[in-house]
Amino acid sequence: KNLSVAQMQLVEIAKALVTNAKIILLDEPTASITGSETTKLFDVIRKLRAQGTAVLFVSHKLEEVYEICDTVTVLRDGVSVLESKSLSEFKQGEIVDLMVGRHLAERKNVIRKIDRTQTPVIELKNLSTALGHKNINLSLYPGEVLGMYGLVGAGRSELARSILGLHAVTAGEIMLNGNQIKIKNFRDALHKFRIGYVTENRKQEGLFLDFPVRKNISVTILSKILQKLSIINPQKEDDIASKYVDRLGIKVVDNNQLALTLSGGNQQKVSVSKWLAADTKILVIDEPTVGVDVRTKASFHELITQLADEGLSIILISSDLAEMVAIADRILVMRRYELVGDLDNSKDYQNMSRSIMNSIQAS
Incomplete structure (x- = not known):
């Protein structure tokens, strides 16, 4: 219970991999782990596949699906809209369209103008914590x-x-709208x-x-x-x-x-x-x-x-x-x-x- 969410995720993955099962279901296994940990997981999956183990990999991360999977099934609102098709037949954008039921245009990358001449709503000054942070300074406008x-x-x-x-905060100041709190x-x-x-x-x-x-x-x-x-x-x-x-x-x-x-x-x-x-x-x-x-x-x-x-x-x-x-x-x-x-x-x-x-x- 003292593990972080990412550490819990790794423990769950390890439990699934040591069962010697013929079929392994991995549901969003990379949701909370780092890129290097994902690479190690994929190495293990490839070894299992070479040994004849079938892996059902559930994920919303299409770049990972394309890296590790052979075929794809797409579900939308509980209904299969694409069933067991080779990934090589589809571009990522086509899979996204099937997932959302419409063409999902890329969000415009608008740079919002933030007035940083204003007093920050919250500001940390040389903040240290019992967990090990030292002299943290940041401002939010x-x-x-x-x-x-x-x-x-x-x-x-x-x-x-x-x-x-x-x-616990052990040193430093927290400012709210210019006032120490x-x-x-x-x-x-x-x-x-x-x-x-x-x-x-x-x-x-x-x-x-x-x-x-x-x-x-x-x-x-x-x-x-x-x-x-x-x-x-x-x-x-x-x-x-x-x-x-x-x-x-x-x-x-x-x-x-x-x-x-x-x-x-x-x-x-x-x-x-x-x-x-x-x-x-x-x-x-x-x-x-x-x-x-x-x-x-x-x-x-x-x-x-x-x-x-x-x-x-x-x-x-x-x-x-x-x-x-x-x-x-x-x-x-x-x-x-x-x-x-x-x-x-x-x-x-x-x-x-x-x-x-x-x-x-x-x-």
């Missing part, structure tokens, strides 16, 4: 999407959780300072899986929906849930549907909704699109940009470099609990990936 990129173990999530009062715990972060947190591990930390959608969305604003004798007003609760179900396009039978029964993408939208309902001014989003399909990922990217355009300040943590380049305004690079780069995003994937890797290797 109004309406900015600030990316935090690094390999597994870089300390990105841990830094964010320290800002949120979930891990102390965040004792996450209750402080949310209710005093309007900071929300979409956790990386939505199933264990982000949702009450056995509760309906309406309760998961309203959990952050209980004081607003209480009536006499501290009883929840069901109509207010349902109205608030409906507002965000409609706004984010969450696919539910009704607001009483259990969060457990939703797809990963819809679960993530519910997780985001509760912070929007709480009227947060700063939102930390950790690995928002791990394990979701291409269409949902695109809609999340649009949602994050829309929220920033509306004035929400966002810290985006992601191991997906393409995602980071697509939607972040500025990218901080972390390595071994240190900030080693602060890069304006040119929206040029090749140039940005080269700059980011140079920052990591130079440190």
